[in-house]
Amino acid sequence: DVIRVPAKNRAIKICVMFLFTAPVFLFGLLNFFAPRLPDSFWDAHPALEQFWIMEGKWSPLVLIVIVILFVLLYLLETIGGELRK
Numbered sequence: 649d650v651i652r653v654p655a656k657n658r659a660i661k662i663c664v665m666f667l668f669t670a671p672v673f674l675f676g677l678l679n680f681f682a683p684r685l686p687d688s689f690w691d692a693h694p695a696l697e698q699f700w701i702m703e704g705k706w707s708p709l710v711l712i713v714i715v716i717l718f719v720l721l722y723l724l725e726t727i728g729g730e731l732r733k
Contacts (some may be wrong), residue, residue, distance in 0.1 A: 658726050665722050673715045677701060682710035 653661075679702040690697050702708050 653726075656671065659667075661726050669719055672718050673712060674707045676711040676715065680705060680712065703730065 678696065678699055682700040683705075702711075
């Protein structure tokens with residue numbers, strides 16, 4: 649049974665985690681700030697308008713908090729290098 653993970657493998661796991669969580673975090677940020685963005689922003693970036701699907705401020709905030717908690721918990725477990733947790 650493997651208990652410790654080498655530092656190189658931990659760094660790879662962290663990079664992959666950021667690769668998959670960054671778009672979700674950015675999606676939440678876009679939906680949080682979208683109601684306050686000027687029309688000139690939407691005219692300049694028409695492709696982003698289809699990603700604005702959440703109304704209100706609580707849905708995007710909940711998504712952002714969930715992503716941040718996941719990242720923190722994953723970092724704590726991965727940096728420790730123990731697979732028993």
